[in-house]
């Protein structure tokens with residue numbers, strides 16, 4: 001596949017930076033009303049993206065209370081109806097998923113314009129960190145990590161890879177997706193006010209520049225009434241590492257257009273994608 005075939009035409013994206021509280025019904029309604037607003041503002045949008053845990057509080061002790069079956073649960077059905085209603089492709093942020101094995105996963109479901117599921121991705125790397133004087137969080141207390149990479153085939157455009165939040169720290173996901181011919185990566189995420197200022201922009205730009213692809217990070221907005229303070233700053237980065245659009249901390253709609261020409265130009269002028277020395281990297285997969 002040539003670079004000009006990776007992204008077949010400009011992709012218009014809207015990121016919905018919204019909050020989630022304890023009331024699931026309200027969270028779903030909030031997502032619906034923000035999508036409505038975004039589609040009124042940008043009627044040509046092709047792809048909408050929600051943040052990590054948009055239907056539940058981002059809290060280890062709450063995941064089980066909100067966990068649902070996919071695809072039969074309320075949130076998946078609701079998202080499907082929204083995608084269909086607005087005829088927009090939708091990366092449905094993430095929701096706590098109750099798996100058939102009774103384990104709980106942090107899972108993202110993506111829909112086509114007809115509301116059909118075109119991808120389901122379970123967060124692979126769980127957010128288990130302990131920064132003394134900063135933040136301690138241990139998703140693995142209640143969540144299980146997924147073990148499958150996916151490629152989202154966006155009809156008429158091309159393919160994107162996906163990761164969820166902490167997954168962005170592991171460059172392998174984006175690198176593998178790029179090798180498979182993806183033009184970009186999408187990461188519903190919820191960094192916080194400790195690690196966000198340190199690494200959010202850096203990671204988005206790094207994944208973009210490493211692989212000369214577009215990168216989308218979609219965060220919840222910040223709510224200081226909750227114990228976990230999301231960083232916000234949802235953004236879209238181009239293959240050159242340039243931020244195309246970025247939110248602040250509050251509720252916000254971010255709009256950007258992913259231009260295939262930028263991808264082609266970047267790869268032609270700095271041709272790292274054709275200069276890789278796989279013959280030298282032989283033991284790297286370990």
Ligand SMILES: NC(=O)CCC(=O)C(=O)O
Nearest residue numbers: 127165166190191192195
């Ligand atoms: N929800 C998450 O995975 C948070 C990741 C994060 O904040 C980080 O620093 O990494």
